[in-house]
Amino acid sequence: MGGALAYHAGLAAEHQVAALYQRGGGRIAAERWRGRYGGEIDLIAREGDKVIFIEVKKADTHARAVERISRKQLERICLSAEEFVAARADCANLDMRFDVALVDAAGRIEILQNAYMFD
Secondary structure (H helix, E strand, O other): OOHHHHHHHHHHHHHHHHHHHHHOOOEEEEEEEEOOOOOEEEEEEEEOOEEEEEEEEEOOOHHHHHHOOOHHHHHHHHHHHHHHHHOOHHHOOOEEEEEEEEEOOOOOEEEEOOOOOOO
16 A cells, blocks of 8 residues: 555544544544654543553554554553643553554444553
């Protein structure tokens, strides 16, 4: 998939995932949020006492989508998540969760809750 097509496919996947979280009672607090350290968080949702940072990956299959996730990328997302929470008083005492949303070519979504944590 080339440049513009991949970009728009990625946006469509993010919108699908956002709608899924909203149907489940979540509220999307931010989309494509960028921290100062270069980490972009695709979606940030609020569900009750949780802030959920969601990395969306689209590929032909869920297995291929997983292969496209790097540890370095996840570390940047974690740094950005800390920055996001620190800048918002309403998030100060909330639990943080890191999910990965996999979207395949047929539009099927698989959510991996608590997909990653670092020491």
